[in-house]
Amino acid sequence: SPHEKAVIRWIAANSAVPGNGLSWTPLQDLEGTLTPSGLHFERHHNGVPQIDPAQHRLHLHGLFERSLSFGMNDLLRYPMVTQQCFIECGGNSNSGWNQEPLQVAAGSLHGLASCSEWTGVPLSIILDECGLQPGADWLIAEGADAAAMNVSIPIGKARGDAMLALYQNGERLRPENGYPLRLVLPGWEGVLNVKWLHRLQASAQPVMARNETAKYTELLPSGKARQFTFVMDAKSLITKPSPGHRLKGPGWHEISGLAWSGRGAIKRVEVSTDGGKSWMEAALQQPVLPRCFTRFRLPWQWQGATAILQSRAIDDTGYVQPDRATLIGQRGRHGYFHYNAIVSWEVAPDGSLRHVYA
Known part of the structure; x- marks a missing residue:
């Protein structure tokens, strides 16, 4: 509509490595829990390969009783299932490891995460048809x-909930999301959800491989590396209001955001408006x-004074989203991946918001 502003992904390319790049979902501009395919x-x-x-x-080979090869039309003849789940890059939110908070929109900080409906x-x-060897x-x-x-x-x-996905949000996969075939591993880090899948x-x-040794691992304070992390821990952030928004004066406002966990379902989300001193x-x-993404909401009466907004997710395994100091204490200062600490937005008296560490 000409009455609405365009909602687009923020795209960045690595000039040093042609073809290496990424784009972020504009979480601060979206409602609900499902991400449109074009904003994933x-x-x-x-x-992005152009594949016929x-x-x-x-192709399936190795320790199978039978090595088999499937065309896309072959796979379309098999029984399909549909499942909603998020996919999150292991490098999402990695600016949180920086010494100073980055001042950009919420999606540009935490938007390497999206939630879709997948069918495949x-x-x-397929593994049963090939027959796994001992x-x-x-x-x-x-x-x-x-x-x-x-x-x-x-x-x-x-052999669990992994899917050979052919459709996203009801339509065939788009090229940037793995057309014509990708893996979907619900709750596991994004790099494992291999796009343009052609070999197992x-x-x-x-x-x-490089992306499970040199990348997507953490060197811990003990000198050991945290490797094969797989499951994405519980995480949340407030998307409205967030940096780039402005509160239009004191009074009632809705605080809204997203929470998710690769361990299971979100059980509770708590919100603080005083930097973690008290929680609602x-x-x-x-x-x-x-x-999946879970949307949370809380009405808040802003008095017009400086406030620090935070959210904290608890999933159904009892895992509690950590604060930043706790996460750094556990992982050390060499972190780059798997950042899931509590996010803090400071509301100024003029209603503007900025990213802070609190």
């Missing part, structure tokens, strides 16, 4: 991009689904 975040390690689905095949073939059906404890998944991006997936997850190798060991329980918008 992107993370590309070597561009008539030529694209999924349960991976377990000792096949891992699947090596590889994409058809120029980087041949590959990762290792434990066989338990592959059953293996006794992980492949120890927010209402959770139904339905509350496991491994």
Whole structure:
């Protein structure tokens, strides 16, 4: 509509590595819990391949009883399931490790996370058809991009809720989201949800690829590395109001935001307007689904004074979203991935908001 401003992804390219780039979902401009396909975040390690689905095949080999190859029309003949879940890049929110808070919109800080409805073939059906041999404890998944991006997936997850996704939000996958075929591993970090999937190798060991050794790991204060993190921990942030918004004077305002957890469903979200000194329980918008975005809301009467807004998610395993000091105490100062600390917005007396550490 000409009466509404355009809602677009914020796109950034790595000038040093052609084809390497990403785009962020504008969380601060969206309502509800599902992300439109055209606003789903992107993370590309070597561009977006243009693939003819008539030529694209999924090859399964390695520790299988039978090595099989499937065309896209073959997969479309199998029983399909539909599931909503979020996908979050392991590098989402990584500016939170910075010494000083970055002053950009909420989506530009935390928008490497999106939530969609995915439809496809349960991976377990295909694995059963191939027949896993004893000792096949891992699947090596590889994409058809120029980087041949590959990762290792434990066989338990592959035989669980993993999906060979062909549709997103009711339409065929878009090229930037993996057309014609991608993996979807609900609740697990984004790099494992391999796009443009063309190869699955059953293996006794992980492949120890670049994106599970040099990347998506953390060097801890002990000197050991935190590797194969897989599950994304509980996280939340207030999207309205947030930096770039302005409160139009004292009075009643709604605080709204998103919470999610790769461990399961969000059980509770608490909101603070005084920098964590006191907390109020927010209402959770139904339905509350496991491994999905959950919208929370809380009415707040602003008195016109400086305030610090925060949210804290608790999931149904009892995991509590940590504050920043606790997270840094656990992980040290060498962090770059898997940042899920409490987010703080400061409201100034003029109604403007900025990102702070509190």
